[in-house]
Amino acid sequence: MPKLTILEERCKSCGLCIEFCPKGCLGFTDKFNAQGYRPVAWVKAEDCNGCAICARMCPDVVIEVMK
Ligand code: SF4
């Protein structure tokens, strides 16, 4: 199973990774980071195929995918 690392403090809640994940694995959390944004979480990890589209789409290099 792939592994995702999300650097929550860097996330700016732009939503690009959520929009482009083909499996609907990502969603916003209810908490806020120090910048005042709600960071993304890997909410449906079991459906992730490790494609790393989320990591490539993120302009702030928040997500790392390891297969
Ligand atoms: S690696 Fe692919 S399937 Fe997994 S969360 Fe990222 S975009 Fe979605």
Ligand code: SF4
């Ligand atoms: S693309 Fe990056 S900055 Fe935008 S919501 Fe996703 S993790 Fe956060």
